[in-house]
Amino acid sequence: MDFSSLFHEFGELTITGLAQGSIIALFALGYTLVYGVLRLINFAHSEVFTIGAFTAVITWGTLGLNQDSPTPGPAGLIGYLALGLVVATMASGITAVIIELVAYRPLRRRNAPPLAFLITAIGASIALSELVGVLTNRNNRGVPRLMKQASLVHIGDANITNLQILIIVVALVMMVGLDFFINHTRLGRGVRAVAQNADSAALMGVNKNRVISLVFLLGGLMAGVAAVMYVMKIGNIRYDSGFYLGVEAFTAAVLGGIGNLRGALLGGIALGVIENYGAGLFGTQWHSVVAFVLLVLVLMFRPTGLLGESLGRARA
Amino acid sequence: MRQGLARAFGGVAIVALIAGAAACNKSSTSGEKAGGKNCGYELAYFGALTGPSANLGVNIEQGAELAVDQYNKKNGANCIVMKKFDSQGSPDVAPGLARQLVQDKKIIGVVGLPFSGESQAANPILEEAGIPNITPSATNPTLSTKGWKFFHRAVANDSAQGPAAGTYIKTVLKAEKAFVVDDQSAYGGGLADQVKSVLGQVVVGSDKVGGEGKQSDFSATVTKVVSSGATALFYGGYYQNAGVFRKQLAGAGWKGTMIAGDGVNDKGYIQAAGKEAAEGTIVTCPCAPAAKAKGTFVTDYKTKWNVDAGTYSDVAYDATNIFLQAIDKGNTTPAKINDYLKTVNYSGVANTYKFTDVGELDPSQIIVWAFKVANGEVVPDQQAPKA
Numbered sequence: 001m002d003f004s005s006l007f008h009e010f011g012e013l014t015i016t017g018l019a020q021g022s023i024i025a026l027f028a029l030g031y032t033l034v035y036g037v038l039r040l041i042n043f044a045h046s047e048v049f050t051i052g053a054f055t056a057v058i059t060w061g062t063l064g065l066n067q068d069s070p071t072p073g074p075a076g077l078i079g080y081l082a083l084g085l086v087v088a089t090m091a092s093g094i095t096a097v098i099i100e101l102v103a104y105r106p107l108r109r110r111n112a113p114p115l116a117f118l119i120t121a122i123g124a125s126i127a128l129s130e131l132v133g134v135l136t137n138r139n140n141r142g143v144p145r146l147m148k149q150a151s152l153v154h155i156g157d158a159n160i161t162n163l164q165i166l167i168i169v170v171a172l173v174m175m176v177g178l179d180f181f182i183n184h185t186r187l188g189r190g191v192r193a194v195a196q197n198a199d200s201a202a203l204m205g206v207n208k209n210r211v212i213s214l215v216f217l218l219g220g221l222m223a224g225v226a227a228v229m230y231v232m233k234i235g236n237i238r239y240d241s242g243f244y245l246g247v248e249a250f251t252a253a254v255l256g257g258i259g260n261l262r263g264a265l266l267g268g269i270a271l272g273v274i275e276n277y278g279a280g281l282f283g284t285q286w287h288s289v290v291a292f293v294l295l296v297l298v299l300m301f302r303p304t305g306l307l308g309e310s311l312g313r314a315r316a
Numbered sequence: 317m318r319q320g321l322a323r324a325f326g327g328v329a330i331v332a333l334i335a336g337a338a339a340c341n342k343s344s345t346s347g348e349k350a351g352g353k354n355c356g357y358e359l360a361y362f363g364a365l366t367g368p369s370a371n372l373g374v375n376i377e378q379g380a381e382l383a384v385d386q387y388n389k390k391n392g393a394n395c396i397v398m399k400k401f402d403s404q405g406s407p408d409v410a411p412g413l414a415r416q417l418v419q420d421k422k423i424i425g426v427v428g429l430p431f432s433g434e435s436q437a438a439n440p441i442l443e444e445a446g447i448p449n450i451t452p453s454a455t456n457p458t459l460s461t462k463g464w465k466f467f468h469r470a471v472a473n474d475s476a477q478g479p480a481a482g483t484y485i486k487t488v489l490k491a492e493k494a495f496v497v498d499d500q501s502a503y504g505g506g507l508a509d510q511v512k513s514v515l516g517q518v519v520v521g522s523d524k525v526g527g528e529g530k531q532s533d534f535s536a537t538v539t540k541v542v543s544s545g546a547t548a549l550f551y552g553g554y555y556q557n558a559g560v561f562r563k564q565l566a567g568a569g570w571k572g573t574m575i576a577g578d579g580v581n582d583k584g585y586i587q588a589a590g591k592e593a594a595e596g597t598i599v600t601c602p603c604a605p606a607a608k609a610k611g612t613f614v615t616d617y618k619t620k621w622n623v624d625a626g627t628y629s630d631v632a633y634d635a636t637n638i639f640l641q642a643i644d645k646g647n648t649t650p651a652k653i654n655d656y657l658k659t660v661n662y663s664g665v666a667n668t669y670k671f672t673d674v675g676e677l678d679p680s681q682i683i684v685w686a687f688k689v690a691n692g693e694v695v696p697d698q699q700a701p702k703a
Binding site: 005008009012013016019020067068138139140142145149151157161163233234235236238240241244275276279280283284285287 | 366367368370500521523524525526529530531532533534535536537539540543556559560563564567568569584587588589590591592692
């Protein structure tokens with residue numbers, strides 16, 4: 001146990017954890033939304049993420065910006081970032097909606113047992129990730145560097161870089177936006193209604209199918225943003241990049257309270273930070289052990305997660 | 317109506333079966349019809365052809381196949397056939413394939429396995445079946461300590477490569493603070509331990525990361541490296557993760573030098589890290605630069621495969637030729653080939669080969685070189701300094 005390493009790098013590990021956690025939180029929103037409304041774990045969400053990431057990187061590539069290109073200036077950064085976000089969110093959103101239409105809606109129409117949904121979700125996930133793998137020769141694809149990482153703020157021993165601030169701010173903005181949408185718009189009210197009781201909502205005039213497609217679309221949008229943030233941070237993308245991150249994101253969603261939007265945020269950030277502390281304390285090879293032991297402990301004492309399930313209740 | 321359909325299907329099935337059997341028969345008899353003596357045998361390439369570290373395996377397979385092709389040109393088409401077994405470089409996949417391989421009684425020699433982890437997993441099966449194998453690249457020193465009689469290594473192992481890397485860090489880079497990272501693989505972990513023991517007090521920190529395909533976010537390790545103040549980092553592992561890791565280090569503003577072993581000696585490293593981050597990386601290898609290969613190997617390889625020879629292509633070529641020479645001299649059973657390997661003294665394009673009684677290369681034939689990434693390419697730097 002390397003306490004000196006943990007204390008020495010505490011600030012730095014916290015910031016790294018916050019950045020990592022923000023990406024996980026955005027990604028976890030997709031899982032939590034779909035579960036809240038459909039009681040279904042959408043395993044194919046990790047591929048929604050991967051496809052969004054590849055779309056952004058390939059779009060940048062067709063515009064001539066690849067990993068060996070020089071870093072664009074501020075105008076270029078904003079332009080490429082905006083383009084990347086738009087393209088990724090579109091690709092992820094469309095993929096998510098298509099997955100719902102092709103994989104889940106036929107099952108819902110036939111009132112299939114929950115196990116059928118689960119297997120279909122896993123099958124869709126494997127089919128999509130293998131397809132992307134075959135199309136990319138299972139190679140890493142380097143991501144262009146949009147911004148030169150520079151330390152902006154010093155707090156104690158921690159250097160907070162511009163990229164980390166960007167990631168955390170973008171994630172917060174997206175989450176606040178989604179929270180507002182769910183709680184203060186008509187469509188959001190429809191989502192909460194269907195999450196609470198789908199049949200009553202239909203009786204009240206809510207178009208159930210449209211709400212479900214909307215939920216998948218929203219999850220896809222969040223995943224698209226997470227994807228762009230991820231590729232900017234990691235610098236590489238592979239066909240299976242979404243898989244392990246998806247497991248972490250689902251864990252974060254459960255940790256915070258599955259079906260609870262703010263829970264996903266809290267769970268994601270908590271997971272990111274705890275993994276980094278674990279890596280600092282025990283060594284990076286232990287970071288998964290620490291994270292999942294934590295999950296088990298939390299669920300043992302609070303089975304509904306830190307903030308409890310509540311998409312369907314008045315307070316999200 | 318249904319009965320008619322069933323009969324039609326049955327008829328089609330029977331015709332297909334007969335046609336298939338006839339085709340199978342045809343190909344196997346045409347194999348035996350090849351001219352020349354001692355034909356009709358098979359050599360196997362057993363290692364990665366796909367997967368995250370595919371390039372390293374493909375380089376070796378292509379070198380081996382070149383040797384077989386040249387032999388067949390002299391002795392008749394399909395005299396010796398090269399069978400390929402794709403382990404994906406994984407110790408999980410290799411044992412199952414090894415069991416398949418030993419069922420084929422025509423296979424009398426194996427060029428492989430290229431990676432140490434998969435060698436540890438699959439060699440016991442080859443040993444039990446008595447199939448002689450020559451690895452052109454697995455460098456973990458413990459492979460020769462398991463009492464295997466059919467195992468042979470055509471390169472120096474990590475007890476030569478590790479100290480060479482460590483000495484390079486101490487004497488050429490003159491680093492006062494070094495950080496050591498490995499990917500917990502049999503190869504990476506073993507090599508990193510060797511480097512740590514040579515560097516001693518110079519090592520200010522160490523960490524272990526996930527293997528190929530198991531980790532892509534290295535921020536925690538990057539944080540540790542940067543805060544340790546190390547100016548040199550040794551990475552024990554393979555090229556894809558090395559590249560991703562190096563890119564993240566560069567992104568965090570780390571200005572030191574990365575040194576890695578032969579598992580990173582591939583253009584895939586530069587593709588993963590990007591030219592800017594990869595620049596200046598030092599890669600050690602118990603191999604000489606490919607361009608130094610004797611004879612027409614370099615041009616022959618380029619002509620056949622349209623790419624330049626990669627790491628260990630020349631060693632694989634030599635290993636295969638050792639097998640082919642054995643077959644040519646009338647050693648056509650695995651046992652006879654293994655006996656031949658005990659006393660062989662073969663002059664190849666990359667080195668001369670004589671094996672010790674545990675299958676290691678004769679100590680006088682050990683070569684270790686240091687390579688450097690310059691301008692987006694791996695170029696020779698210098699012969700590795702002696703400890």
